[in-house]
Amino acid sequence: MANGKPGWFMRLKQNGQSQLPNSKHFKQNKIMASVKEFSVEEKLSSLVTLQKIESKLDEIHILKGELPMEVADLEDEITGLKARQTRIEEEINGVTEFIAQRNEGIKEAQALIKKYEKQSSNVKNNREFEAINKEMEMQQLEVKLAEKHIKDATEEIAEKAVLLEKAKKNISTKESVLNNKKAELEKIIAANEKEEKHFNKQAAEAKSHVDSRLLASYEKIRKSYRNGLAVVAVERDACGGCFNAIPPQKQSEIKQHKKVMICENCGRILVDEELANNIEVK
Numbered sequence: 001m002a003n004g005k006p007g008w009f010m011r012l013k014q015n016g017q018s019q020l021p022n023s024k025h026f027k028q029n030k031i032m033a034s035v036k037e038f039s040v041e042e043k044l045s046s047l048v049t050l051q052k053i054e055s056k057l058d059e060i061h062i063l064k065g066e067l068p069m070e071v072a073d074l075e076d077e078i079t080g081l082k083a084r085q086t087r088i089e090e091e092i093n094g095v096t097e098f099i100a101q102r103n104e105g106i107k108e109a110q111a112l113i114k115k116y117e118k119q120s121s122n123v124k125n126n127r128e129f130e131a132i133n134k135e136m137e138m139q140q141l142e143v144k145l146a147e148k149h150i151k152d153a154t155e156e157i158a159e160k161a162v163l164l165e166k167a168k169k170n171i172s173t174k175e176s177v178l179n180n181k182k183a184e185l186e187k188i189i190a191a192n193e194k195e196e197k198h199f200n201k202q203a204a205e206a207k208s209h210v211d212s213r214l215l216a217s218y219e220k221i222r223k224s225y226r227n228g229l230a231v232v233a234v235e236r237d238a239c240g241g242c243f244n245a246i247p248p249q250k251q252s253e254i255k256q257h258k259k260v261m262i263c264e265n266c267g268r269i270l271v272d273e274e275l276a277n278n279i280e281v282k
């Protein structure tokens, strides 16, 4: 553009004026032109303003996306912990049932022992006595075994009760964190909505100071980059978007604010640092 040829923006402008006179389009263009007579400097300032506002809106959108995820993660974690609690409770019930069965077994064995004791006083011979004695010993062993099982199972229940307490505590801690997070999220969403409205209003205002063609170019460039930057400042002799070096001649043209200048490498609209730094959005 240093050779004096009109830049892309000037060419666009010329194309726009090649409408036939008296056509409906021409009249509309004339009206629009009379409304939108802004200097390049004004347009650039508006574009920088718009870029800054939209970058803020982008930030809000990113934030909005992450917060509900945090809450959802916590909810998932609590669901997992509750499933664990249920599992431990079921295990405790199982062991309790087992203890009851063993107690029942002890009762039965003791009843048998009593029965054998009675029988042993009426035995006819030594062999019968020994046979009954053997049965009694078996039942006594049965009782001892059951008692051992009950002891082990009782210990197991005590261990599981500790785990259950831990799980319950963990759940209630997480639930209170979740409730706080939810309240925080609602507050932030409400604040974001307010901020978003505020910035959307400002964006509309800034847009009204840029002609539609330039605005369309800006939006097209913005959409083509993930960071949403269409207007960048020249920083340390390089494009602030792609870091490609900008020659001194081009830099001085950029500073003059007479033409809309773009980066040859990335196509972004370039402004000087001073112009960019003078604009602040709140």
Ligand SMILES: [Zn+2]
Pocket (backbone or CB within 6 Å): 239, 240, 241, 242, 243, 244, 263, 264, 265, 266, 267, 268
């Ligand atoms: Zn660039």
